[in-house]
Amino acid sequence: MKWLYRIVSVAMAFLFAIPLIWMLVVSIKQEGMKIITVLDWFKPPFSFAVYHEILTGTKLTNWMGNSILVAVIVMVLTVIIAAMAGFALSKIPFRYKTFMFFLVLAGLLIPGEATIIPLYQVAKDMHLLNSYRGIIIPALASPIAVIVLKSFFDGIPNDLLESIQMDGGGIWKIFTRIVLPLTRPALASMAILTFIGSWNNFLWPFLSITNDNLFTLPMGIPTLMSQYSEDYVKPMVVNAIASVPIIVLFVIFEKQIVKGISMSGIKG
Missing domain, CATH: 1.10.3720.10 (MetI-like)
Structure with a gap:
């Protein structure tokens, strides 16, 4: 039964982590990218330019x-x-x-x-x-x-x-x-x-x-x-x-x- 508890625990942890993961992935996308499907959010190219803009310009x-x-x-x-x-x-x-x-x-x-x-x-x-x-x-x-x-x-x-x-x-x-x-x-x-x-x-x-x-x-x-x-x-x-x-x-x-x-x- 321990393996079942572990599987359920990992699945629940991943479920709660999905919003955080999505936020981090979207935050390193380039602006103006065309998004058609959900998978497009997770495809390169990625960039940290917006981080620099937010940290220095606000x-x-x-x-x-x-x-x-x-x-x-x-x-x-x-x-x-x-x-x-x-x-x-x-x-x-x-x-x-x-x-x-x-x-x-x-x-x-x-x-x-x-x-x-x-x-x-x-x-x-x-x-x-x-x-x-x-x-x-x-x-x-x-x-x-x-x-x-x-x-x-x-x-x-x-x-x-x-x-x-x-x-x-x-x-x-x-x-x-x-x-x-x-x-x-x-x-x-x-x-x-x-x-x-x-x-x-x-x-x-x-x-x-x-x-x-x-x-x-x-x-x-x-x-x-x-x-x-x-x-x-x-x-x-x-x-x-x-x-x-x-x-x-x-x-x-x-x-x-x-x-x-x-x-x-x-x-x-």
């Missing part, structure tokens, strides 16, 4: 740099904030802790679109529009990250932490030396998922940014697409370039992503 690299900068900062700060909040809700006794947990949980019940108008007004009053801060700060509140990390912290025995406290270890030492290393898979999974979520975020940057030098990729790509509506090659080149950081990220952290997601029960 602001795509600038937008990609903005996306990477914003996504990395959001990822790091969100994981730090969520880890500290989750640890406090899990292991530190204080008044109204249950109320605070349900308050965080209630954050999952409010759709992000419902907060757009008050969020925009607050950002406007604080002069955060058209700035990196205006994109980053609203993205730092992540109830799902707090809840997932709290569930991991709940699995750490209290006796272990109490024994460390008896030996003179403070809360901060317990958090940084014991709790964080034990929950590394969860931290890695939340970091990657937060990075991807920030990378793909469109609505709030679209509303808060009007300076095209501050555009992120989800905002800039539609701008380029509108210019190449009658061409297949250039849109595929744009999407291929935009996909590289996420693909590289997944290849490097594949084990951490799979392990963290399987342990936390996060569904795509």
